[in-house]
Amino acid sequence: MAKPKLLTLRQKLKRATVLLIPFIVATAVLTLRFDTAADDGVPGPNNLRHSRVTAAEDAALAHIPRSVVDTWSRWEYLVVLGVPSTDVEERRTRRNLQRTTCWRFPGVATRANDFTGATLVLYVLGRHPSHGYDYSAALLEEAAQWQDVVALPMNEGRVATNKTIGGGGTWGDEAEIGATRKTYMWFDLAHRLFPTARYFAKVIIM
Numbered sequence: 330m331a332k333p334k335l336l337t338l339r340q341k342l343k344r345a346t347v348l349l350i351p352f353i354v355a356t357a358v359l360t361l362r363f364d365t366a367a368d369d370g371v372p373g374p375n376n377l378r379h380s381r382v383t384a385a386e387d388a389a390l391a392h393i394p395r396s397v398v399d400t401w402s403r404w405e406y407l408v409v410l411g412v413p414s415t416d417v418e419e420r421r422t423r424r425n426l427q428r429t430t431c432w433r434f435p436g437v438a439t440r441a442n443d444f445t446g447a448t449l450v451l452y453v454l455g456r457h458p459s460h461g462y463d464y465s466a467a468l469l470e471e472a473a474q475w476q477d478v479v480a481l482p483m484n485e486g487r488v489a490t491n492k493t494i495g496g497g498g499t500w501g502d503e504a505e506i507g508a509t510r511k512t513y514m515w516f517d518l519a520h521r522l523f524p525t526a527r528y529f530a531k532v533i534i535m
Contacts, residue, residue: 388482392472
């Protein structure tokens with residue numbers, strides 16, 4: 330009685346194998362097609378997507394000297410922290426307080442030590458509506474002085490509530506969506522800009 334059962338099991342395995350092989354082949358073909366479509370079949374610099382990515386990176390790093398960007402790409406940071414902020418005076422004051430206090434601890438990479446250290450902290454900003462969706466002169470001066478400002482090619486959302494800095498509540502849908510977009514753009518930039526970093530993070534410092 331055991332023999333017929335064994336034959337039945339073999340038949341089932343054979344049938345499953347026959348069905349599985351076309352599935353594997355189809356999956357491999359689809360994967361190859363998607364990979365090809367993602368690159369448009371065009372090598373690096375001539376690829377439209379590559380060009381858009383490069384343009385976005387160039388815009389974000391427009392106020393960072395090339396020598397600093399080269400140091401970032403070579404140095405093996407343990408963690409790179411992106412701190413979302415805005416181009417307004419209250420936030421600028423907070424950024425400067427952080428730079429002159431907690432970012433002076435040993436191991437924090439700043440302009441003062443040629444960005445050599447275990448932890449690199451960068452401020453991530455978008456174009457604020459209070460400046461006509463352009464970066465202010467004060468922000469450009471700040472970026473030139475500290476060389477730690479990533480100026481993303483995106484607009485901040487308008488604040489639609491009476492919330493104040495440090496207070497409870499939300500800033501409104503448009504501002505919150507803008508903050509989410511900023512986070513996405515930061516991580517999208519970070520993994521390409523810091524190929525040797527162990528970790529990337531977003532840190533909200535009130």
